[in-house]
Amino acid sequence: MIEIVILGSGGSIPSLGRNHPSIVVRHTGWNLMFDCGEDTQRQFERAGLGQNKKMAIFITHTHADHLLGLGGLLLRFSLLGRIRPLDIYGPAELIEYVKVNQKTINLGTTFKTTVYGIKSGTLFESDHLAVRAFEVDHRGLAFGYEVSYQRPTGEFLPEKAKSLDVPEGPLWGKLSDGESIALDDGREIRSEEVTGPRPHPLKIVYTGDTRPCDSLRRAAESADILISEAMYTSDHSDLAEERGHMTASSAAELAKEANVKLLVxxxxxxxxxxxxxxxxxxxxxFPDAVLAEDFMRIILNPDGTYRVLHPDHTI
Ligand SMILES: [Zn+2]
Ligand SMILES: [Zn+2]
Incomplete structure (x- = not known):
């Protein structure tokens, strides 16, 4: 199961109920963060995401509303004694930005921090997860990100396991998790022999700030979840064009053309x-659309079904 946590759904100015942009995708002990707007550290804490987890941060572009929380988050992790290394990806200016922060505000970290200036392409691969950046159409260099999860196996087929005389029990669990097993009679059984065809990877796409564009359309093709900015309604489409943003209808049209399952x-x-x-x-x-809210969680199951959990507003 993959969990998506919306830490900030706000616009360029945060409001009392909505913080600057930040989203975390969680799976197998990883927190993959996309954008880190101002005060993301407190949103992170409120959401209970765990400061010493395996983590990587991906910044879409160097506009302040997507980035100003980075220093605070790194400081928080240091004060709390984080030890795991942390990789940060984004446009090349980010390298200088973090260096200046480290020099001028004494932002030393207790853990190894590496900042990568990126180009389009795959940046991260671990535990069946991959993150790919693609360039989008905003003001200056800006990226969207595609997270894919390669499901280790297809559906487990008990009849096949029985026909190969694999005893029911823990060995079935190993095979259905994609492992090979050895039987007492010396035979080796591979997972592929007792599972159905491996389904296509699950896909989550985050637009960052952008106009509708072909690279985004291609990335979003058949995505399970498209998390799209939607800064304006279409009666402000002139502002959307001038400031390099999407309208709600352009996000919905793109979701429809790309045949996504859920638009956030x-x-x-x-x-x-x-x-x-x-x-x-x-x-x-596009009827399968929901509004992001701070602390909303979306659960994406291995079979591609999803559940949207609205936040508890008492937090
Ligand atoms: Zn923005
Ligand atoms: Zn921007």
Missing amino acids: LTHYSPRYETGGPILDEARAI
């Missing part, structure tokens, strides 16, 4: 604080 609308302007007009406009085109 985020980074909407504080002028639509409740998000109602954004959601209505998107759903008129």
Whole structure:
């Protein structure tokens, strides 16, 4: 199961209920963070994500609303004694930005921090997870990110296991987890012999800030979840064009063309604080759309089904 936690769904100015952009994708002990707007450290704490987990941070572009939380988050992790290394990916200016922070505000870290200036392509691969960056159309160099999860095996087929005389029990579990096993009679049974065809990888796409563009359309093709900025409604499409953003309808049209399963609308302007007009406009085109809220969680199951868990507003 993959868990997506929305830490910030706000626009360029945070409001009382919505912080600057940040999203965390969690699986097998990893916290993969996408964008780190101001005060993400407290959102991270409130969401209970665990400061010493395996972690990588991916910044979409160097606009302040996506980035200013980085120093605070690193400081927090240091004060709490993090020891695991932390890799940070984003446009090359990020390397200088972190260096200047380290020099001028004494931001030493208790753990190894490596910052990578990136180009489009695969950046990260571990535990069946991969992250790929693709360039999008914003003001200056900006990336979207595609997270894919390669399911280790297809469906376990008990009849096949029985026909090969594999005794029911823990060995079945190993085979269904993709491992090979050795039987007492010396035979080796591979997982592929007792499982169905491996399904396509699960895919989550995060747009960052962008205009609708072909690279995003290609990345979003058949995505399980598309998390898209939707800064404006279409009556402000002139502003969207001028400032390099999407409208709710352009996000919905793209989701429809790309045949995604679920569209999550985020980074909407504080002028639509409740998000109602954004959601209505998107759903008129693409009904499987939800509004991101801070602390919303989305569970993506290995079979591709999902559940949206709305936040407990008492937090
Ligand atoms: Zn932004
Ligand atoms: Zn921006």
